[in-house]
Amino acid sequence: xxxxxxxxxxxxxxxxxxxxxxxxxxxxxxxxxxxxxxxxxxxxxxxxxxxxxxxxxxxxxxxxxxxxxxxxxxxxxxxxxxxxxxxxxxxxxxxxxxxxxxxxxxxxxxxxxxxxxxxxxxxxxxxxxxxxxxxxxxxxxxxxxxxxxxxxxxxxxxxxxxxxxxxxxxxxxxxxxxxxxxxxxxxxxxxxxxxxxxxxxxxxxxxxxxxxxxxxxxxxxxxxxxxxxxxxxxxxxxxxxxxxxxxxxxxxxxxxxxxxxxxxxxxxxxxxxxxxxxxxxxxxxxxxxxxxxxxxxxxxxxxxxxxxxxxxxxxxxxxxxxxxxxxxxxxxxxxxxxxxxxxxxxxxxxxxxxxxxxxxxxxxxxxxxxxxxxxxxxxxxxxxxxxxxxxxxxxxxxxxxxxxxxxxxxxxxxxxxxxxxxxxxxxxxxxxxxxxxxxxxxxxxxxxxxxxxxxxxxxxxxxxxxxxxxxxxxxxxxxxxxxxxxxxxxxxxxxxxxxxxxxxxxxxxxxxxxxxxxxxxxxxxxxxxxxxxxxxxxxxxxxxxxxxxxxxxxxxxxxxxxxxxxxxxxxxxxxxxxxxxxxxxxxxxxxxxxxxxxxxxxxxxxxxxxxxxxxxxxxxxxxxxxxxxxxxxxxxxxxxxxxxxxxxxxxxxxxxxxxxxxxxxxxxxxxxxxxxxxxxxxxxxxxxxxxxxxxxxxxxxxxxxxxxxxxxxxxxxxxxxxxxxxxxxxxxxxxxxxxxxxxxxxxxxxxxxxxxxxxxxxxxxxxxxxxxxxxxxxxxxxxxxxxxxxxxxxxxxxxxxxxxxxxxxxxxxxxxxxxxxxxxxxxxxxxxxxxxxxxxxx
Amino acid sequence: xxxxxxxxxxxxxxxxxxxxxxxxxxxxxxxxxxxxxxxxxxxxxxxxxxxxxxxxxxxxxxxxxxxxxxxxxxxxxxxxxxxxxxxxxxxxxxxxxxxxx
Numbered sequence: 051x052x053x054x055x056x057x058x059x060x061x062x063x064x065x066x067x068x069x070x071x072x073x074x075x076x077x078x079x080x081x082x083x084x085x086x087x088x089x090x091x092x093x094x095x096x097x098x099x100x101x102x103x104x105x106x107x108x109x110x111x112x113x114x115x116x117x118x119x120x121x122x123x124x125x126x127x128x129x130x131x132x133x134x135x136x137x138x139x140x141x142x143x144x145x146x147x148x149x150x151x152x153x154x155x156x157x158x159x160x161x162x163x164x165x166x167x168x169x170x171x172x173x174x175x176x177x178x179x180x181x182x183x184x185x186x187x188x189x190x191x192x193x194x195x196x197x198x199x200x201x202x203x204x205x206x207x208x209x210x211x212x213x214x215x216x217x218x219x220x221x222x223x224x225x226x227x228x229x230x231x232x233x234x235x236x237x238x239x240x241x242x243x244x245x246x247x248x249x250x251x252x253x254x255x256x257x258x259x260x261x262x263x264x265x266x267x268x269x270x271x272x273x274x275x276x277x278x279x280x281x282x283x284x285x286x287x288x289x290x291x292x293x294x295x296x297x298x299x300x301x302x303x304x305x306x307x308x309x310x311x312x313x314x315x316x317x318x319x320x321x322x323x324x325x326x327x328x329x330x331x332x333x334x335x336x337x338x339x340x341x342x343x344x345x346x347x348x349x350x351x352x353x354x355x356x357x358x359x360x361x362x363x364x365x366x367x368x369x370x371x372x373x374x375x376x377x378x379x380x381x382x383x384x385x386x387x388x389x390x391x392x393x394x395x396x397x398x399x400x401x402x403x404x405x406x407x408x409x410x411x412x413x414x415x416x417x418x419x420x421x422x423x424x425x426x427x428x429x430x431x432x433x434x435x436x437x438x439x440x441x442x443x444x445x446x447x448x449x450x451x452x453x454x455x456x457x458x459x460x461x462x463x464x465x466x467x468x469x470x471x472x473x474x475x476x477x478x479x480x481x482x483x484x485x486x487x488x489x490x491x492x493x494x495x496x497x498x499x500x501x502x503x504x505x506x507x508x509x510x511x512x513x514x515x516x517x518x519x520x521x522x523x524x525x526x527x528x529x530x531x532x533x534x535x536x537x538x539x540x541x542x543x544x545x546x547x548x549x550x551x552x553x554x555x556x557x558x559x560x561x562x563x564x565x566x567x568x569x570x571x572x573x574x575x576x577x578x579x580x581x582x583x584x585x586x587x588x589x590x591x592x593x594x595x596x597x598x599x600x601x602x603x604x605x606x607x608x609x610x611x612x613x614x615x616x617x618x619x620x621x622x623x624x625x626x627x628x629x630x631x632x633x634x635x636x637x638x639x640x641x642x643x644x645x646x647x648x649x650x651x652x653x654x655x656x657x658x659x660x661x662x663x664x665x666x667x668x669x670x671x672x673x674x675x676x677x678x679x680x681x682x683x684x685x686x687x688x689x690x691x692x693x694x695x696x697x698x699x700x701x702x703x704x705x706x707x708x709x710x711x712x713x714x715x716x717x718x719x720x721x722x723x724x725x726x727x728x729x730x731x732x733x734x735x736x737x738x739x740x741x742x743x744x745x746x747x748x749x750x751x752x753x754x755x756x757x758x759x760x761x762x763x764x765x766x767x768x769x770x771x772x773x774x775x776x777x778x779x780x781x782x783x784x785x786x787x788x789x790x791x792x793x794x795x796x797x798x799x800x801x802x803x804x805x806x807x808x809x810x811x812x813x814x815x816x817x818x819x820x821x822x823x824x825x826x827x828x829x830x831x832x833x834x835x836x837x838x839x840x841x842x843x844x845x846x847x848x849x850x851x852x853x854x855x856x857x858x859x860x861x862x863x864x865x866x867x868x869x870x871x872x873x874x875x876x877x878x879x880x881x882x883x884x885x886x887x888x889x890x891x892x
Numbered sequence: 893x894x895x896x897x898x899x900x901x902x903x904x905x906x907x908x909x910x911x912x913x914x915x916x917x918x919x920x921x922x923x924x925x926x927x928x929x930x931x932x933x934x935x936x937x938x939x940x941x942x943x944x945x946x947x948x949x950x951x952x953x954x955x956x957x958x959x960x961x962x963x964x965x966x967x968x969x970x971x972x973x974x975x976x977x978x979x980x981x982x983x984x985x986x987x988x989x990x991x992x993x
Contacts, residue, residue, distance in 0.1 A: 075954075082950060
């Protein structure tokens with residue numbers, strides 16, 4: 051009862067009514083009672099009011115209004131504080147929001163618990179339409195199945211015959227939208243099994259994004275006939291954004307019934323192309339467990355044509371759940387690893403941001419002793435002053451949280467843009483984001499405000515009433531917390547900078563060109579190995595006759611695809627190397643230049659010729675020539691080539707030992723087309739030739755695609771880490787500058803006296819710096835050691851870090867030193883420059 | 893508790909309650925109006941008493957407070973608690989003489 055009455059008391063009209071009633075009652079009693087019998091009625095009324103009002107709420111409101119006024123009066127401090135805190139909170143919010151959209155938000159489909167993706171590992175994650183048909187017909191584990199087919203990038207459809215306006219086409223089974231519970235934005239979607247027939251009238255639905263961005267939201271588009279690949283097709287509806295596709299990557303522009311693949315791409319075998327990604331999803335029957343369904347599917351898959359077991363895996367059929375966003379357990383672990391590396395870093399930034407601001411607020415509080423003392427003298431209780439100081443921080447934190455939401459809004463979109471897999475995820479904020487934001491505001495308020503408020507509030511504010519609070523200020527100035535906070539801040543900044551600098555070094559190494567030409571090279575692989583030598587010789591013969599082919603080279607492991615098997619020299623275990631069996635033409639196809647010697651040739655047979663990479667040769671033989679020298683018992687060096695990142699583009703070691711390829715090692719072929727424009731056509735031709743040779747599913751692709759695949763993850767990580775490092779630098783410098791310059795400002799009086807007594811400006815500056823030497827240098831050493839330890843921990847947890855080196859450390863230390871010196875010297879000079887009498891009288 | 897007890901007999905206005913407590917305690921308890929009035933408001937907030945404008949015996953308008961059902965229940969509970977407490981105090985105070993026997 052009392053709560054609701056108090057709540058009502060917050061409304062002005064209610065409040066006035068209650069007030070009127072009380073005054074009336076007191077008046078009436080005054081008439082009844084004897085003179086002075088009722089005592090001080092004003093006081094009585096004030097006490098009574100408390101019963102229907104929340105006094106604490108009203109004083110809180112006063113505090114907030116007052117703190118808003120104070121903050122407005124010092125815009126410099128306010129803006130710095132809000133910006134820094136926004137960055138600190140925003141970064142964490144971005145990260146939490148990413149975790150939210152990747153892990154917590156459910157996939158926007160109907161019943162995600164029962165929907166599974168049939169993932170067959172040995173077919174490069176894709177199925178042909180025939181294989182999907184066969185699987186579907188031979189299994190009874192699903193109550194319904196839906197299918198989709200994504201075509202490779204170069205198989206976009208043209209819109210209205212314009213060769214430049216190409217669309218991503220997504221072919222789906224007729225029950226796709228219905229099973230996923232997707233409602234059209236306009237018109238209708240395919241929901242009739244009649245669309246499963248190839249002779250059904252050709253229809254398509256388009257994405258909301260395409261409709262908005264390219265068709266100008268044309269309301270009459272539904273029902274019109276357009277030409278896709280010059281084939282008439284009727285647009286029947288629009289799919290709302292972020293729906294309609296269950297896989298990451300490019301969002302489809304247009305959805306077509308699966309049965310119309312041959313109509314749209316007439317006369318081609320586009321659906322059978324190995325790069326087309328067909329996917330089969332099913333709704334598990336409720337009475338069948340996932341394990342049982344997997345076992346039954348396994349039996350069917352074994353009988354499927356064109357499926358070779360790559361490594362004899364036991365579990366080559368996997369059912370990935372929609373509720374886990376079709377992520378395999380391994381992928382989930384991978385994402386958690388990235389989070390595990392980044393989250394501590396972002397939290398560290400927040401902690402240091404809070405420490406920075408706490409220091410600033412404390413310094414500011416010292417400067418405001420006069421004002422606080424007046425409040426105390428007017429009767430403000432200590433708790434009230436603490437509360438007021440906290441209200442100030444809370445206002446800052448709330449504004450910062452708003453800034454952080456803006457930051458996170460763009461941050462998540464940036465992350466989604468860089469990591470294209472996230473593009474189709476629904477990135478919008480939800481209640482969890484709100485909860486994160488509120489939580490971080492509370493945490494930031496506590497982290498920033500509690501210590502200063504407590505330190506200032508617990509001082510005896512009545513003291514020093516005669517000197518304008520100077521005595522207390524000096525007292526506070528000496529408190530150990532300030533020293534500790536300053537040291538902690540410098541140490542933290544140093545730590546962040548060391549980690550950031552190491553990250554940047556790592557990135558720098560990642561961005562080095564791979565050392566071989568990955569453009570305009572085709573990789574052809576065959577996973578089935580018996581009779582391989584004959585197969586590859588046949589293929590080579592055929593390709594040698596093709597005028598479009600410049601050269602071919604066989605290899606054992608495709609570049610960028612192989613698993614590293616690092617060996618060590620017996621005589622010197624520090625020398626690591628990887629054996630890479632290749633044909634001599636390999637170097638020519640990939641344009642890896644020879645520094646010394648020549649490729650192995652038939653003439654070398656019998657003496658185990660090998661070719662070393664430059665860094666390995668330098669490591670083993672130093673500046674002397676390696677040619678003709680034995681490399682342990684591996685072979686005799688006949689050539690030295692430039693380093694090439696064959697394992698992965700971001701590797702920072704290149705210990706390659708190229709050995710001649712034996713027939714039994716044949717694993718695949720590199721094909722160099724004469725002209726770049728020939729490449730796409732050659733891919734298809736080679737696929738065709740390989741299929742004709744043994745009718746198995748080959749993998750023919752551009753090496754460029756492999757390269758893009760391999761660097762994508764690194765690029766995402768690099769972008770994230772780079773922004774983190776930049777933020778760390780900004781926050782550190784701002785924090786140090788703020789604190790040190792406030793420190794100097796507090797000592798204006800002392801500086802004034804020294805100058806008045808004849809001290810030279812230079813010596814005053816030196817004095818200011820001198821006092822920082824000890825805490826700062828100790829903190830810097832601690833920070834650098836801490837940074838190295840953190841880097842080691844990251845590295846141990848799967849992060850990739852370049853080893854800590856002297857230039858990096860020196861750079862980080864110099865940056866901090868410069869920030870400290872700058873923030874000490876500039877304000878000191880400002881004080882010195884201002885008129886001395888003004889300084890003393892202030 | 894005293895206020896609630898006073899209102900058991902009849903509804904009273906604020907000043908009347910103070911006077912009634914004063915007289916019913918044989919003038920040993922004097923409650924200042926300054927403390928009584930906010931207390932009344934609190935009891936009203938809790939829903940234990942209710943108020944209404946009426947005409948007093950001196951023919952003046954005054955706000956009369958009466959006990960509600962919830963108030964009666966609360967009074968009963970508090971009364972028995974108090975009795976328990978008081979008797980416990982009495983036992984403790986009379987304790988030494990009982991032990992001598």
